[in-house]
Amino acid sequence: MQGSTRINGSVALVTGANRGIGLAITRAVLERGATKVYATARDPKTLEALREHYGARLVALRMDVTDAEQVAEAARQATEVDLLVNNAGAFEPTELTDDAIVDVARREMEVNYFGVLRVLRSFADTLARRGGVIVNIGSAAGLTNVPLQPTYSASKAAQHSLTQAARALLAGRGISVHGVYPGPVDTDMTKDLPPQFEKTAPDAVAKAILDGVEAGEDDIFPDPFAVALGKQFHASPKTVERQMAALVAVPA
Ligand SMILES: NC(=O)c1ccc[n+]([C@@H]2O[C@H](COP(=O)([O-])OP(=O)(O)OC[C@H]3O[C@@H](n4cnc5c(N)ncnc54)[C@H](OP(=O)(O)O)[C@@H]3O)[C@@H](O)[C@H]2O)c1
Incomplete structure (x- = not known):
C-alpha cells in the first residue's frame, strides 16, 4: 500500500485518451474533480468531442508514445501534471507459426513497454516536483502468459516488471506507482475474444481503477475476472498457468 491520493484537484495526463479504457478514465478523472486533464492521442482530432464537452479543463495533445519527440514536447507543455496514466496499449493477434510474429512482438513491445518507459522517464521530474502518482495500465496477461495472446502477454510482463522497478526507484522522489491488471474489458481491443x-x-473498470488509486493500492484488479485471477495467482501461479494453457489445448 502507498499513501492515499485525491483525484479531486489533480492535474492528470492520460495516454490513448480517445477511446476504450483511456476515454473512460479521462471522463472519470474529470467527474471526480480533476482541475485539468491533458488528454493525449496519436490524432488529436479524435479528442474534439471530449474537448467540446469539458471545455478548458480538457487539453488535447498529440502523443504517439513510440515517438520520442512527441513525448518530449508533451512533457514541455504539461508541466503541472501530478497524475500520469500510462494507458495507451497495442495488441495484434498472432501465433507461434506466424512468419510475422517477431515483427508483431516488436510493435507491441514498442508501445506496451518502451512507450511506457519513455513517457515515465519524460514526466519523472515533473511528477517529483509535485509528489505525483503514476498509474500503469498493465494486464492480467502480464502476470501469467495467456497463450491466446502470446506476444502481447510478454510485452505486458515486461511492463509489469517496469512498474515494480519504478515503484522502488521513484518512491524516494515522492512518486507513488500503481500497477493495474485488468481482465477482459469491452473495448475495440477485445472485439474478437x-x-x-x-x-x-470500461466505465466500471475506470471507476475501480480510480478507487484503487485513491485507496493507495499497489496492485489494482479492476474487474471480477481480474480479482479472481489475482487471488488464484497469489495462491498458486502454476495453477493459473495451467488454466491459461488449457484454453488453447488441442484435444488428443
Ligand atoms: N480491453 C481489454 O480487455 C484490456 C485488458 C487488459 C489490459 N488492457 C489494456 O488497457 C489499455 C487500453 O486498452 P483498450 O482496451 O482501451 O484498447 P483500445 O480500445 O484498442 O485502445 C487502445 C488505445 O491505445 C492507443 N494507442 C495505441 N498505440 C498507440 C501509440 N503508439 N501511441 C499512443 N497511443 C496509442 C489507441 O490510440 P489510436 O486510437 O490512435 O489507435 C487507443 O487510444 C491498454 O494498455 C491495454 O493493453 C485492455
Whole structure:
C-alpha cells in the first residue's frame, strides 16, 4: 500500500485518451474533480468531442508514445501534471507459426513497454516536483502468459516488471506507482475474444481503477475476472498457468 491520493484537484495526463479504457478514465478523472486533464492521442482530432464537452479543463495533445519527440514536447507543455496514466496499449493477434510474429512482438513491445518507459522517464521530474502518482495500465496477461495472446502477454510482463522497478526507484522522489491488471474489458481491443470470456464495461473498470488509486493500492484488479485471477495467482501461479494453457489445448 502507498499513501492515499485525491483525484479531486489533480492535474492528470492520460495516454490513448480517445477511446476504450483511456476515454473512460479521462471522463472519470474529470467527474471526480480533476482541475485539468491533458488528454493525449496519436490524432488529436479524435479528442474534439471530449474537448467540446469539458471545455478548458480538457487539453488535447498529440502523443504517439513510440515517438520520442512527441513525448518530449508533451512533457514541455504539461508541466503541472501530478497524475500520469500510462494507458495507451497495442495488441495484434498472432501465433507461434506466424512468419510475422517477431515483427508483431516488436510493435507491441514498442508501445506496451518502451512507450511506457519513455513517457515515465519524460514526466519523472515533473511528477517529483509535485509528489505525483503514476498509474500503469498493465494486464492480467502480464502476470501469467495467456497463450491466446502470446506476444502481447510478454510485452505486458515486461511492463509489469517496469512498474515494480519504478515503484522502488521513484518512491524516494515522492512518486507513488500503481500497477493495474485488468481482465477482459469491452473495448475495440477485445472485439474478437472468444465468448467464454466475460467482458466488463470500461466505465466500471475506470471507476475501480480510480478507487484503487485513491485507496493507495499497489496492485489494482479492476474487474471480477481480474480479482479472481489475482487471488488464484497469489495462491498458486502454476495453477493459473495451467488454466491459461488449457484454453488453447488441442484435444488428443
Ligand atoms: N480491453 C481489454 O480487455 C484490456 C485488458 C487488459 C489490459 N488492457 C489494456 O488497457 C489499455 C487500453 O486498452 P483498450 O482496451 O482501451 O484498447 P483500445 O480500445 O484498442 O485502445 C487502445 C488505445 O491505445 C492507443 N494507442 C495505441 N498505440 C498507440 C501509440 N503508439 N501511441 C499512443 N497511443 C496509442 C489507441 O490510440 P489510436 O486510437 O490512435 O489507435 C487507443 O487510444 C491498454 O494498455 C491495454 O493493453 C485492455
